[in-house]
Amino acid sequence: EAQVTQNPRYLITVTGKKLTVTCSQNMNHEYMSWYRQDPGLGLRQIYYSMNVEVTDKGDVPEGYKVSRKEKRNFPLILESPSPNQTSLYFCASSTGGIEKLFFGSGTQLSVL
Amino acid sequence: QKEVEQNSGPLSVPEGAIASLNCTYSDRGSQSFFWYRQYSGKSPELIMFIYSNGDKEDGRFTAQLNKASQYVSLLIRDSQPSDSATYLCAGQGGKLIFGQGTELSVKP
Numbered sequence: 725e726a727q728v729t730q731n732p733r734y735l736i737t738v739t740g741k742k743l744t745v746t747c748s749q750n751m752n753h754e755y756m757s758w759y760r761q762d763p764g765l766g767l768r769q770i771y772y773s774m775n776v777e778v779t780d781k782g783d784v785p786e787g788y789k790v791s792r793k794e795k796r797n798f799p800l801i802l803e804s805p806s807p808n809q810t811s812l813y814f815c816a817s818s819t820g821g822i823e824k825l826f827f828g829s830g831t832q833l834s835v836l
Numbered sequence: 837q838k839e840v841e842q843n844s845g846p847l848s849v850p851e852g853a854i855a856s857l858n859c860t861y862s863d864r865g866s867q868s869f870f871w872y873r874q875y876s877g878k879s880p881e882l883i884m885f886i887y888s889n890g891d892k893e894d895g896r897f898t899a900q901l902n903k904a905s906q907y908v909s910l911l912i913r914d915s916q917p918s919d920s921a922t923y924l925c926a927g928q929g930g931k932l933i934f935g936q937g938t939e940l941s942v943k944p
Contacts, residue, residue, distance in 0.1 A: 759934075764844065764936055765936060766840075766924065766934045766935055766936035766937055767880070767924065767926075767934040768934075769931070769932070782931075814879055814880070823868070823870075823885065824882050824885070825872075825880075825882065825932075827879035827880050827881070829878070829879055830878075830879050
């Protein structure tokens, strides 16, 4: 089944404790992206990647890191999480453009 | 700041009625527009996209684009309770910008 897999689904952590949210897609998509979703603000792009070893900042990259060492994986790293990073995070992928994004099931992150 | 604006709602319509969801955008360079549906607690899924001025129909859904007015809409005919969800409008003009979403509630 074609899908984007994110883990974990829920995560509660404390300020400053490094964490990684994993994202993997099995559709051989070149484009992958991370979004955060907050009430009243919609989906905002954090980082995106057009291909392996190619990443770029989205609209809200501060406090986040990404890497794209393999085509299928695009982890999101929070080196020192803060409470304002409490949010619902989505990973998404598409064939090459952004015409049709396939979203993962989301990660609800709470930073205490 | 290039923006896509939607009424946050909630928009409530009775079952069988037409639901009209609206979206305006500020970037005149935007070429393509997308409607995603997001059920509560779920991820967004693409339901319609439109590139050209005018209407595009797919089953009970019709997307409308007016580039002169910078306006995009989604009409849902014969609304069903299963259409109750948040609908996200997105515009692409180099990058994809999402609106904040409109919550639709279809009452039986």
